[in-house]
Amino acid sequence: MTHALHQAWDATIYAIEYFLFAYFLIVNGYYVFTGAVALVRLPWFVKLHLTDPVRRSNSTLDQPVSMLVPAFNEREIIVKSLESMLSLDYANFEVIVINDGSSDDTLELLDEAFELEPYQGIYRVEIPTAEVIEIYQSAIYPELKVIDKKNGGKGDALNAGINLARFPLLFSADADSYYHRQTLQWMTEPFQKDRRTVVVGGAIAVGLPERDKNGGQFQTELPKKLIQRFQVLEYLRAFLATRMGFAPMNALGIVSGACGLWKRDILVACGGFRADTIWEDMEMTLRVHNFCINTGRPYRIDFTPYPVCWTDVPGSLQVLYNQRKGWHRHMSECMMIHRKLLFGNGGFFSWVTMPYLFIFEWLAPVVIVFGTIFTIVTAAVGIVDWAAQVWLLGLVFVLAIMSSVVSILLDEISFTAYRLSSVWALLVATVLENFGYRQFVLAANFMGLVAWLTHQPIRGSTKYPGFFVQAWTPKRRE
Amino acid sequence: MPFANGSSLFVNVIAASVALFALLAVSLLVALVVVRSRNAVLRRRRARLTSAWRAVFTTAYTGAPEPDPLPRIRRADWFTVLQLFVQFHDIRDKDRPRANEVFPKLDALARRLRLDDYALSLLHRGDDADKILALNALGHLRDPRAFDTAERLAKNDGPELSRAAAHCALRTEPEFIARVLELVGAREEWIRSRIEMMLREVDPHRLDRAMLGAIADADDAGRTRLLDFVRFCTPSTARAISKAVIETTNDVEVVAAALRSLAPLAGPDDREIALAFSRNAEAVVALSALRVLRKCVRYDDRDLLVELTANRDYWVRLRAAEVVVELYGETGLAQEFADLHPDRYARDAVRQALAERRRMQLRRERADRRAGAKSAGG
Numbered sequence: 001m002t003h004a005l006h007q008a009w010d011a012t013i014y015a016i017e018y019f020l021f022a023y024f025l026i027v028n029g030y031y032v033f034t035g036a037v038a039l040v041r042l043p044w045f046v047k048l049h050l051t052d053p054v055r056r057s058n059s060t061l062d063q064p065v066s067m068l069v070p071a072f073n074e075r076e077i078i079v080k081s082l083e084s085m086l087s088l089d090y091a092n093f094e095v096i097v098i099n100d101g102s103s104d105d106t107l108e109l110l111d112e113a114f115e116l117e118p119y120q121g122i123y124r125v126e127i128p129t130a131e132v133i134e135i136y137q138s139a140i141y142p143e144l145k146v147i148d149k150k151n152g153g154k155g156d157a158l159n160a161g162i163n164l165a166r167f168p169l170l171f172s173a174d175a176d177s178y179y180h181r182q183t184l185q186w187m188t189e190p191f192q193k194d195r196r197t198v199v200v201g202g203a204i205a206v207g208l209p210e211r212d213k214n215g216g217q218f219q220t221e222l223p224k225k226l227i228q229r230f231q232v233l234e235y236l237r238a239f240l241a242t243r244m245g246f247a248p249m250n251a252l253g254i255v256s257g258a259c260g261l262w263k264r265d266i267l268v269a270c271g272g273f274r275a276d277t278i279w280e281d282m283e284m285t286l287r288v289h290n291f292c293i294n295t296g297r298p299y300r301i302d303f304t305p306y307p308v309c310w311t312d313v314p315g316s317l318q319v320l321y322n323q324r325k326g327w328h329r330h331m332s333e334c335m336m337i338h339r340k341l342l343f344g345n346g347g348f349f350s351w352v353t354m355p356y357l358f359i360f361e362w363l364a365p366v367v368i369v370f371g372t373i374f375t376i377v378t379a380a381v382g383i384v385d386w387a388a389q390v391w392l393l394g395l396v397f398v399l400a401i402m403s404s405v406v407s408i409l410l411d412e413i414s415f416t417a418y419r420l421s422s423v424w425a426l427l428v429a430t431v432l433e434n435f436g437y438r439q440f441v442l443a444a445n446f447m448g449l450v451a452w453l454t455h456q457p458i459r460g461s462t463k464y465p466g467f468f469v470q471a472w473t474p475k476r477r478e
Numbered sequence: 479m480p481f482a483n484g485s486s487l488f489v490n491v492i493a494a495s496v497a498l499f500a501l502l503a504v505s506l507l508v509a510l511v512v513v514r515s516r517n518a519v520l521r522r523r524r525a526r527l528t529s530a531w532r533a534v535f536t537t538a539y540t541g542a543p544e545p546d547p548l549p550r551i552r553r554a555d556w557f558t559v560l561q562l563f564v565q566f567h568d569i570r571d572k573d574r575p576r577a578n579e580v581f582p583k584l585d586a587l588a589r590r591l592r593l594d595d596y597a598l599s600l601l602h603r604g605d606d607a608d609k610i611l612a613l614n615a616l617g618h619l620r621d622p623r624a625f626d627t628a629e630r631l632a633k634n635d636g637p638e639l640s641r642a643a644a645h646c647a648l649r650t651e652p653e654f655i656a657r658v659l660e661l662v663g664a665r666e667e668w669i670r671s672r673i674e675m676m677l678r679e680v681d682p683h684r685l686d687r688a689m690l691g692a693i694a695d696a697d698d699a700g701r702t703r704l705l706d707f708v709r710f711c712t713p714s715t716a717r718a719i720s721k722a723v724i725e726t727t728n729d730v731e732v733v734a735a736a737l738r739s740l741a742p743l744a745g746p747d748d749r750e751i752a753l754a755f756s757r758n759a760e761a762v763v764a765l766s767a768l769r770v771l772r773k774c775v776r777y778d779d780r781d782l783l784v785e786l787t788a789n790r791d792y793w794v795r796l797r798a799a800e801v802v803v804e805l806y807g808e809t810g811l812a813q814e815f816a817d818l819h820p821d822r823y824a825r826d827a828v829r830q831a832l833a834e835r836r837r838m839q840l841r842r843e844r845a846d847r848r849a850g851a852k853s854a855g856g
Contacts, residue, residue, distance in 0.1 A: 044606075044607070047605070047607035047608075048606070048607050048610070048638060050561065050607070050611075051561065051607045051608070051610045051611035051614070052607070052610045052611075052614075052638050052642065059670070059671030059674050059675070060674070061670040061671050061673075061674050061706065062671050119833060120829060120832060120833035120836065121829060121830040121832075121833030121834060122826040122827070122829055122830045122833075124792065124826075137833075137837065139840070140844070141844075142837040142838070142840035142841040142844065143837075143841065166834075189669055192669040192670050192671070193637060193667045193669060194667060195666065385489065387489065388486075388488070388489045388492065391489060391492040391493050391496055392492055394496045395492055395495055395496045395499065398496055398499045398500045398503055399499055401503050402499055402502060402503040402506060405503055405506045405507055405510060406506060408510060409506060409509060409510045409513065412510060412513050412514055412517060413513060416517060416521075420514065420518050423510070423514050427507070427510075
């Protein structure tokens with residue numbers, strides 16, 4: 001009996017060890033796969049971009065675009081941000097700002113800067129939202145409209161924008177991001193190339209864009225804080241390696257809320273953005289997949305690697321913690337809502353992307369925390385060998401550093417978004433992030449999962465006044 | 479148990495993996511350093527080269543004498559100079575009227591530099607992106623030596639390469655327009671705004687002949703696509719093609735496309751067609767017909783507009799409301815039309831159309847003010 005129990009115990013330990021090791025191998029296999037695809041495709045994109053650039057003149061055949069800009073307490077940045085959006089180089093577009101119940105003077109600043117007056121047109125409720133108080137139109141920028149509504153969250157604000165939008169393509173933008181002048185020209189091209197395209201995501205860089213000395217290419221100034229540099233690495237990995245790797249297979253799991261171009265009809269057909277999830281972008285992307293797979297509508301979700309959007313990232317641990325906790329909670333919501341996509345009839349997306357998201361992103365905090373505790377305990381009581389664990393830990397670190405180096409290399413062989421001096425700083429960050437930062441993010445993700453399980457709201461601010469606020473000083477009010 | 483035993487095969491494999499991946503990471507690091515340093519050097523060199531050659535190519539625009547001697551082109555520099563030459567052909571709007579004066583100078587300079595020979599070699603030995611650059615350059619130079627290759631590459635599966643090849647062939651041999659239109663009808667993945675650029679360079683009378691043939695030979699999908707580009711023909715031919723298609727086809731998408739292409743040119747003679755299709759059960763047809771009606775609407779059409787502004791389709795209501803606003807202009811009668819309409823959705827639609835008209839007016843006024851300020855500023 002004792003022998004049998006002993007054997008069963010051994011077998012359990014054995015099985016757990018193999019599970020953890022297989023998990024580790026598969027997740028790194030994903031990184032190798034997406035990195036390899038990106039390494040092959042990016043240079044091709046870049047050279048094509050050089051030899052066949054987007055036309056300079058605007059065409060009458062370009063599809064018009066409505067830009068939707070949700071704003072909640074954005075007083076520091078909203079005016080400058082809109083001025084940059086209104087100067088985009090595109091033939092026909094409108095900008096719709098949705099003031100989502102701001103408690104500061106965002107609306108007053110908009111009124112002052114853009115001379116708002118009541119909009120005389122109609123507001124057609126295709127998607128129900130929180131109460132719309134008033135709609136305005138700028139007297140000096142006729143293409144600018146402002147919806148003032150009661151607070152309902154970002155998804156709800158976007159839905160109000162969809163209701164007012166007149167054009168077939170909708171660009172979801174963030175008030176605290178900066179966009180390249182040719183953003184819309186680059187991002188609308190995939191819709192013209194392939195009629196099945198329903199969504200196009202754009203690449204986002206962290207930092208403050210500046211033109212190089214020759215006035216040509218944009219170069220990004222690397223943030224000063226180490227915590228922000230770690231996030232630069234994360235963005236490089238996410239946009240240049242992962243998304244670039246999944247996009248050719250029509251298997252993107254997320255189109256960022258700060259830089260996504262959506263067909264209006266698909267958003268309306270899907271019922272608009274959900275207002276009851278903590279974030280909205282991943283859920284909407286998965287819902288588009290779900291809708292198209294289930295209705296048999298041929299579709300493509302594309303990704304353009306040109307760095308068209310620059311954004312800010314949290315500079316304090318508290319805000320970063322809240323943000324990541326919120327992100328993981330959103331992922332939990334998405335995985336539950338769209339669990340049927342996992343190993344469903346969505347082809348590559350259902351059998352490769354969804355398992356990646358489900359097992360290696362969503363459940364990662366649980367597996368890693370469990371694996372770490374298991375390893376420490378079993379090694380401490382002498383069940384497993386310390387030396388073996390140290391080697392494994394070494395392999396984890398080496399692979400983590402390698403994936404970051406690949407991402408920096410991808411940036412270097414593609415659009416070289418960061419300056420020469422930045423690369424050395426980023427390389428230092430690739431090593432340092434393994435000692436504390438990754439563990440911190442993992443803890444935040446774990447707590448996000450706990451928050452979802454226990455239905456806790458995400459408390460605390462996820463807003464982070466940063467480089468754009470510093471660069472774009474608000475006008476002083478009289 | 480493999481994890482338990484420090485000397486087991488497993489641990490050795492892990493140790494070897496660590497060594498292997500560490501080596502790989504270091505190799506990638508070295509690669510990164512090499513690429514970074516190379517890029518830094520190339521970028522500096524490219525900046526110098528671009529600045530020097532920009533000064534040379536600018537002389538074609540300014541009429542200033544070329545620098546003597548011209549900057550030296552090293553083997554690695556040809557690509558950048560060729561790229562710059564193509565960019566200089568991508569003429570700015572304000573210089574467009576001077577194209578006949580500027581381009582011959584620019585092309586003569588390129589031939590003297592033997593950029594055409596370099597482009598030809600790039601066309602034959604380069605990858606797709608190289609070929610596109612070469613095709614663009616040779617097309618600008620109207621180099622007949624590129625025609626055969628361009629014609630062959632126009633059949634290539636890649637949308638960018640095939641379009642660039644077709645454009646080059648068209649520039650070197652204007653009669654190639656017939657084949658280009660055939661391809662436009664067939665290649666759905668060619669970007670429409672880039673086709674527009676291509677067709678704008680063609681003599682409208684030549685385009686007329688080719689378009690007539692292409693529309694006649696195309697299937698319904700091809701015709702729908704071609705009709706988007708009929709606007710670049712002469713107005714009389716564009717009208718004739720659109721009307722002929724409307725009369726001879728039953729396909730909903732084709733009829734809608736033909737009505738759309740007719741709309742900008744529509745006049746009183748087209749009212750019958752507009753009226754006949756504006757009650758069509760297919761919204762896409764009705765919408766296009768209303769675009770035509772907007773150009774030829776009469777007070778007699780009020781009953782039809784009362785009916786259509788109350789249509790169940792939102793976009794039909796809105797388009798009909800736009801016709802109402804077009805009909806009554808600034809007289810306040812549009813508002814009266816809305817006030818008297820029994821349907822509340824129709825009233826909303828007219829309100830929306832009035833707001834939109836005001837928006838467009840503001841936009842025009844703003845553009846005029848900008849243009850005025852620009853011209854005042856010299």
